[in-house]
Amino acid sequence: MSQATDGINLTAYAAGADSDAPPRVDSTTVAEARRQMEICNACRYCEGYCAVFPAMAMRRAFSEGDLTHLANLCHNCKGCFHSCQYAPPHPFGVNIPATFATIRQESYAEYAVPRAMGRLFERNGTVVAGVSALALTLVLVLVVALQDPAVLWSAQTGTGAFFRVIPYPVMVNLASLTFGWAIVAMILSSWRYWRGTAPRSRLPLSGPAVAEATMDVVLLRNLGGGGHGCNDLDDGFSHTRRWLHQAMAGGFMLCFAATCVGTVYHHMLGWYSPHSFWSLPVQLGTWGGVLLCIGSAGLLYIKAVTDPAPVARRLLGGEVAMLALLFLIGATGLLLLVVRHTGAMGFTLALHLGLVLAFFLVLPYSKMMHAPFRALALLRNAMEKRR
Amino acid sequence: MDFTKVWDVLVVGGGNAALCAAITARRMGASVVVAEHAPKPMRGGNSRHTRNVRALHPAPTNVLTESYLEEEYWDDLLRVTGGRTDEALARMTIRASQHAPGFLEECGVVFQPSLSGTLSLSRTNAFFLGGGKALVNALYRTAEAMGIEILYDTEVQHIAVEEGFAKEAIVSWRGFPERIRFRTVVASSGGFQANREWLRRYWGDAADNFQIRGTPFAQGRVLKDLLGQGVQEVGDPTQFHAVANDARAPMEDGGLAMRLDCVPFSIVVNEEVDRFYDEGEDVWPKRYAIWGRLIAQQPNQRAFAITDSQALMDYLPSVFPPIFAGTIRELAGKLGLDSDKLERVVTEYNDAVRPGTFNGKALDDCRTEGLTPPKSHWARRIEKPPFHAHPLRPGITFTFLGVKVNDRARVMMADGKPSANMFASGEIMAGNILGQGYLAGFGMAIGTVFGRIAGEEAARAARN
Numbered sequence A: 001m002s003q004a005t006d007g008i009n010l011t012a013y014a015a016g017a018d019s020d021a022p023p024r025v026d027s028t029t030v031a032e033a034r035r036q037m038e039i040c041n042a043c044r045y046c047e048g049y050c051a052v053f054p055a056m057a058m059r060r061a062f063s064e065g066d067l068t069h070l071a072n073l074c075h076n077c078k079g080c081f082h083s084c085q086y087a088p089p090h091p092f093g094v095n096i097p098a099t100f101a102t103i104r105q106e107s108y109a110e111y112a113v114p115r116a117m118g119r120l121f122e123r124n125g126t127v128v129a130g131v132s133a134l135a136l137t138l139v140l141v142l143v144v145a146l147q148d149p150a151v152l153w154s155a156q157t158g159t160g161a162f163f164r165v166i167p168y169p170v171m172v173n174l175a176s177l178t179f180g181w182a183i184v185a186m187i188l189s190s191w192r193y194w195r196g197t198a199p200r201s202r203l204p205l206s207g208p209a210v211a212e213a214t215m216d217v218v219l220l221r222n223l224g225g226g227g228h229g230c231n232d233l234d235d236g237f238s239h240t241r242r243w244l245h246q247a248m249a250g251g252f253m254l255c256f257a258a259t260c261v262g263t264v265y266h267h268m269l270g271w272y273s274p275h276s277f278w279s280l281p282v283q284l285g286t287w288g289g290v291l292l293c294i295g296s297a298g299l300l301y302i303k304a305v306t307d308p309a310p311v312a313r314r315l316l317g318g319e320v321a322m323l324a325l326l327f328l329i330g331a332t333g334l335l336l337l338v339v340r341h342t343g344a345m346g347f348t349l350a351l352h353l354g355l356v357l358a359f360f361l362v363l364p365y366s367k368m369m370h371a372p373f374r375a376l377a378l379l380r381n382a383m384e385k386r387r
Numbered sequence B: 001m002d003f004t005k006v007w008d009v010l011v012v013g014g015g016n017a018a019l020c021a022a023i024t025a026r027r028m029g030a031s032v033v034v035a036e037h038a039p040k041p042m043r044g045g046n047s048r049h050t051r052n053v054r055a056l057h058p059a060p061t062n063v064l065t066e067s068y069l070e071e072e073y074w075d076d077l078l079r080v081t082g083g084r085t086d087e088a089l090a091r092m093t094i095r096a097s098q099h100a101p102g103f104l105e106e107c108g109v110v111f112q113p114s115l116s117g118t119l120s121l122s123r124t125n126a127f128f129l130g131g132g133k134a135l136v137n138a139l140y141r142t143a144e145a146m147g148i149e150i151l152y153d154t155e156v157q158h159i160a161v162e163e164g165f166a167k168e169a170i171v172s173w174r175g176f177p178e179r180i181r182f183r184t185v186v187a188s189s190g191g192f193q194a195n196r197e198w199l200r201r202y203w204g205d206a207a208d209n210f211q212i213r214g215t216p217f218a219q220g221r222v223l224k225d226l227l228g229q230g231v232q233e234v235g236d237p238t239q240f241h242a243v244a245n246d247a248r249a250p251m252e253d254g255g256l257a258m259r260l261d262c263v264p265f266s267i268v269v270n271e272e273v274d275r276f277y278d279e280g281e282d283v284w285p286k287r288y289a290i291w292g293r294l295i296a297q298q299p300n301q302r303a304f305a306i307t308d309s310q311a312l313m314d315y316l317p318s319v320f321p322p323i324f325a326g327t328i329r330e331l332a333g334k335l336g337l338d339s340d341k342l343e344r345v346v347t348e349y350n351d352a353v354r355p356g357t358f359n360g361k362a363l364d365d366c367r368t369e370g371l372t373p374p375k376s377h378w379a380r381r382i383e384k385p386p387f388h389a390h391p392l393r394p395g396i397t398f399t400f401l402g403v404k405v406n407d408r409a410r411v412m413m414a415d416g417k418p419s420a421n422m423f424a425s426g427e428i429m430a431g432n433i434l435g436q437g438y439l440a441g442f443g444m445a446i447g448t449v450f451g452r453i454a455g456e457e458a459a460r461a462a463r464n
Helices: A010-017 A028-043 A052-057 A064-073 A096-110 A115-121 A124-146 A161-165 A168-196 A207-219 A240-269 A280-305 A313-339 A345-365 A367-385 B016-027 B045-049 B070-081 B087-106 B132-145 B196-209 B221-227 B284-296 B328-335 B339-352 B442-463
Strands: B006-012 B032-035 B052-054 B125-128 B149-151 B154-162 B165-173 B176-187 B240-246 B267-270 B303-307 B323-325 B387-399 B410-412 B418-424
Touching (some): A028 A096, A052 A064, A052 A367, A064 A096, A064 A168, A096 A115, A096 A367, A115 A124, A115 A345, A124 A313, A168 A345, A240 A313, A313 A345, A313 A367, B006 B154, B006 B442, B016 B032, B016 B132, B016 B176, B032 B154, B045 B132, B052 B442, B070 B284, B087 B125, B087 B442, B154 B176, B165 B418, B176 B221, B176 B442, B196 B387, B267 B339, B284 B387, B323 B328, B328 B339, B328 B387, B418 B442
Antiparallel strands (some): B052 B125, B267 B303, B303 B387, B323 B387
């Protein structure tokens, strides 16, 4: 246990344990997470489930940064809850999935850029839904204001059909501005997160650590429950959530690739949309949309029917709203493909792009922050294991 | 639930031994009903708090390293029981334990390679992924899928026995009085450790200070009922498996995480500030099970493990933090002990420590000389502040008083005849094999082995 000695100040540990010491100033959830981790660290039955428990076992005391790191390392597989001898109704009331989900949310808010935007996580479901409604309205109003309103219901065909609904410069500028900002804000947040949760001793960054973290992300190994899957619905094990998540994430990436290819076609090759069904951007977008819809709808279904005990109910609004938004983006994209030669194209395109705009706007202030934070937590864990 | 039905097999209890019996009987085609006293979230008896099963294996398996053969297993058992065992039953259990992990895997239980905090038992013991509650969940899922009727909140209060033949069970089903009719019955309802009144009979007021580590439902009602109706008794009623628990643990159901592994790296004094046993006699996996009883024999059933900052990382962390102090005197004050005497005891101990090379993972050469009792290993001077202490109480796992069974898990009557239709498995009959002492993971071995035999025999007897 030599690694456990590293970086622990015994006097501080002693002071923390002393009833005469001043009370801790951490949030209630952090104090609760610390209480639970101290029980887990004496028990350790869950060490085989995921990366969280071996990472916990490397520690004796849990700073706020440690707890934030462990919480973001947690993939919410719920294996530790269903197997917990101390889960409610036991008086110890250990519920790591719900507690860590709350800590994760607090970390998204804590490290938000700009700082004040962290408040958007308080009622995130309302924020995501509200921004979506506003963005939809904005796009429809813009179409009516800038173009002939008739484009919303009359068929448009031939080269540049889409841009007769929404002018190309408006589309590109709005998208670049909002998406560009989202990326900048997410990078800055991630940097603040990385600094804020850094351990006392420096860890070396190595190729193998990066490779391991990358494979963890690609394979979602920590939703594997040690090999046989996670507790999607109850104490039974399955890989459903893992597959659905990767369908959704993969679908999202395909859609993003479709957009990139379309941009290259437009600017570098001079090939303008709409492209034929068998063209690369449409193929990427179609399969991406299908996967995005299957993944997000499946995850919504699991959220609806899963055992609610290990779920942080307060966070459900934001999670459901984001899944619904992703589903609607995928669904309207597919619908657009179906109706693009009809009079419904204009309205469908406005809907689709309105939802995409909303997605870009809320991106750094939503559940989507779990992606960079968890990737960083996996990287830190891979580095810590090699110390 | 149809209470008019005559079931082939009634299984009393809801832990590992009960479910192994139920699943085996059902596999043989019997209709099976399980009566579990606990509500669903607390189901599984003491199995909910377990972690592994000790299993014989001639060669490495997917979950066990090297090999662990009958003679070594038997020697280990002989050593902890001091010979108070039944060799035939014990050897049969040891041999059959080879197939316990495989059977449990068939029932959906997942094993894991052992990592940290496992008392270095990966050679002899197969660890359940997620621990005992995960095992219990898997067994119940399997049982339900096979069509076994599970009754939660159902306490069997009386089994009517006539001349060695069990006729029916009187139960409290969710608070309502009912009767369950059956052809055969398997008693897997555990010991009586959670029944303080019963413990008081042997231990007097000391029983009030015992922490019951496991399920509060182990009231021994069926055990008492059967022993009162001509079933043969086995085991010393004062014997139990008990460990050194944190004195601040809940009085019931605190589970595994309340145990303290600090003893070998500390000195342990009682309330009168006397040391009473060699803290470093042997490696902790071979000694942890005697400390509960040692503490139970101290005044007010309390003791204190005292050590310094050097030792803090040598044992697994505790749920309740140690009590820290800058000096031994201050520590004594915080613990409510005689400060002068504690200073004297620590000084005497420090003076007796001989130089050596400390190795917390093996029997090292750090020992005392001229001290009574000695500390034979891991003796380091207690001198580096902050000093710290863990208050200790006995944590009782299960009692050894049980019903006598034969090697086919059949309950024996006081007149020496086997019962016609009563079988037993688990802690209710563990006293047949464990006269005293304990081996980690052996309770689950007994439960699985006898559960399977009891289920098989009960199903067969029900058919005739």
